[in-house]
Amino acid sequence: MTATTSSGPTAGAPLTFPVTSSAAPVSEERRAEILAAPGFGRFFTDHMATATWTRDAGWHDTGVVPYGPLQLDPAAAVLHYAQEIFEGLKAYRHADGSVWTFRPEANAARMDRSARRLALPEVGEQMFLEAITQLVRADEAWVPTGGETSLYLRPFMVATEAFLGVRAAHEVKFMVIASPAGAYFPGGVKPVSIWLSQNYTRASLGGTGSAKCGGNYAASLVAQEEAYEHGCDQVCFLDAAENTYVEELGGMNLYFVHDDGSIVTPELTGTILEGITRSSIIDLAKDLGHEVSERRVSIDEWRQGVASGRITEVFACGTAAAITPVGRLVSVDGELSHGTGAAGEVTLKIREKLLDVQYGRAEDTHGWLHRLV
């Protein structure tokens, strides 16, 4: 699917993102300071990609412009009815200085799926790739070098039409911003602890669980607060219908490693977000000789599996952290520790393989890398 599927005068012509350079970019010294310890999501580059869609004109006013605040009418639909979607992917600098991203076509396709669910217009692969490519080229100096650093890219779409009636907006904006990201585990890979949410669910059948939308995150924050109160880093949600099956964390998918080397991830039921890291691990783990299955996993299977030794490792995955070992599961019923408290062997092996492909240290046998600079 391409941007040319949108209606309006732009139909037929591939969209470009001409660059208007910032007249006041961050100084070289300040940028170096930021890149030395960027953390996550705290600093932003000099530019942003932007495009406007209207029902009558389709996509237009595309470009890369100086980064800065938006002017939004207080009646903009997104501020009231949360008509919003987003994506997340990274640009990785390879040892030879080139800059690559990982499976961006999958992010583009997912953004269009999310758009359809949230009654927003599709962007299409061509426009999505053009926006991220021109932005990363304009802000190439912001792509950090070394370790597990990257430039995190955040495409998103919001309903900007000033109208309080409840219907799909007739005017929206698609934008991409970029934020340098440090290594997720600067002190070495460390297992996270997980709080099992039993008071709140994340998504229900027919809802928006499989769309990457801000509303899902808004609904998960109170459970995340509960997790913090119980000394945990992340929340695990169960299915809303039976409160029995493990779905995912607030922003990461889950994997279980068994004592025979087989690995399992909860199957996509319509309520789980289809992570690109999750999909990639299915292929990489098979390459590494593991049997991989997608099926329902109950919370009892998790508990009993760890107790009996059948489940030897649990890990979470997503673009931000790649792969994170799960060390503890905490709930009102008590606490369950996994393994020795250190990251598991299979978890680390798959993690290394994934990062080796992303950083150009291993052969890209699946054709997942896409060069940006």
Ligand SMILES: *Cc1c(COP(=O)(O)O)cnc(C)c1O
């Ligand atoms: C983005 C996201 C993930 C991970 O997806 P990736 O494509 O691997 O980054 C998992 N769960 C939720 C709810 C998400 O929003």
